[in-house]
Structure formats: structure tokens, C-alpha cells
Amino acid sequence: MVLKPHVAINVKDLNKSVVFYTQLFGVEPVKVRPGYAKFDLEQPALNFTLNEGGEVSGGLNHLGIQVKSTEDVLVAKERLQKEGLATFDEMNTTCCYARQDKIWVTSPDGHRWEVFTVLADAEEKSNDSPVCCTLDEPKQIETDCCS
Known part of the structure; x- marks a missing residue:
């Protein structure tokens, strides 16, 4: 069984965040839809998603x-x-x-x-x-x- 953590965060501006996370991870998202983007990373193994809207700070x-x-x-x-x-x-x-x-x-x-x-x-x-x-x-x- 392959384990891959999943982290989903809220963002204010999806387009700005997609640019930032593409730069941070060095890869393009595998899926972009209205209000949503997904990065499926190999290194580190991570399913990371962006959700536009909602509270962005929380307790993180x-x-x-x-x-x-x-x-x-x-x-x-x-x-x-x-x-x-x-x-x-x-x-x-x-x-x-x-x-x-x-x-x-x-x-x-x-x-x-x-x-x-x-x-x-x-x-x-x-x-x-x-x-x-x-x-x-x-x-x-x-x-x-x-x-």
C-alpha cells in the first residue's frame, strides 16, 4: 500500500496561489478547475490542493x-x-x-x-x-x- 498525505488549504486568489505553488514545488498542477487546483507531488509524496475562498489562516x-x-x-x-x-x-x-x-x-x-x-x-x-x-x-x- 502506498501512503500519500493529503493537505488542502483555502486561498484568496487561486491564480496567484497556483503561480506560487508551481514555483515552490517546481511542477505544474495536475488539475485546475474553477476555484480548485491539485498538485500530485512525487517528491515529497503529497496530494496538495488549493480551494479558493473560506478562511485562509485558521490554526495553521x-x-x-x-x-x-x-x-x-x-x-x-x-x-x-x-x-x-x-x-x-x-x-x-x-x-x-x-x-x-x-x-x-x-x-x-x-x-x-x-x-x-x-x-x-x-x-x-x-x-x-x-x-x-x-x-x-x-x-x-x-x-x-x-x-
């Missing part, structure tokens, strides 16, 4: 794609920047009880996505990450948010 903190190495994080960063997306780096940071290297991008609806690798386990949830798992309110991630 952030989403992520875990990769094998810091090199893979940097390859993703380069690809996303070539697509015109602004990225925010967090290298050697503590987040969610792990030491990680990561980059962040933010969707048109404010959904925060990280591409990350875990370097080591950590005893603390977060002590040096300005955009990590402890944020009470989602915010737009910008390159100057730490200054």
Missing part, C-alpha cells in the same frame, strides 16, 4: 519540506530565488527541539513554508529562531525581520 502555524542535507536546502533556495520568490535564511538555528538549516518562503495568503534539514536533536524548542514554531501570529517573512 507553518508548513515544511524536509530535505536530506544543507546542500539540498541551498539548492532549493537557489531554485526559488530564480523563480522570483523572496527567501529568508535560518542556518544553524534551534527550532522545534532540533538544530536545523532552513530557508523560508511565504505564499500570497501568508502561509509560511520552510525547506529544512535537521542537523541534530536539541533540548530546547526554540531559543534563537525569530520565525520558528513559537510564533503566536503568522506574519510575512522578510529578509530584514531579524534586524
Whole structure:
């Protein structure tokens, strides 16, 4: 049996979101209909759908794609920047009880996505990450948010 997680999110503007997620995932959606788009991803294995309308923030903190190495994080960063997306780096940071290297991008609806690798386990949830798992309110991630 093949297991593939499914994530469905609400978006304000389907067209803008399709462009963003095509850039993020590096593939076109397999289905686009009025108010709906579906990405059927192989890597990571994910059935990801966009539904236009409804509440977009809900209780979602952030989403992520875990990769094998810091090199893979940097390859993703380069690809996303070539697509015109602004990225925010967090290298050697503590987040969610792990030491990680990561980059962040933010969707048109404010959904925060990280591409990350875990370097080591950590005893603390977060002590040096300005955009990590402890944020009470989602915010737009910008390159100057730490200054």
C-alpha cells in the first residue's frame, strides 16, 4: 500500500496561489478547475490542493519540506530565488527541539513554508529562531525581520 498525505488549504486568489505553488514545488498542477487546483507531488509524496475562498489562516502555524542535507536546502533556495520568490535564511538555528538549516518562503495568503534539514536533536524548542514554531501570529517573512 502506498501512503500519500493529503493537505488542502483555502486561498484568496487561486491564480496567484497556483503561480506560487508551481514555483515552490517546481511542477505544474495536475488539475485546475474553477476555484480548485491539485498538485500530485512525487517528491515529497503529497496530494496538495488549493480551494479558493473560506478562511485562509485558521490554526495553521507553518508548513515544511524536509530535505536530506544543507546542500539540498541551498539548492532549493537557489531554485526559488530564480523563480522570483523572496527567501529568508535560518542556518544553524534551534527550532522545534532540533538544530536545523532552513530557508523560508511565504505564499500570497501568508502561509509560511520552510525547506529544512535537521542537523541534530536539541533540548530546547526554540531559543534563537525569530520565525520558528513559537510564533503566536503568522506574519510575512522578510529578509530584514531579524534586524
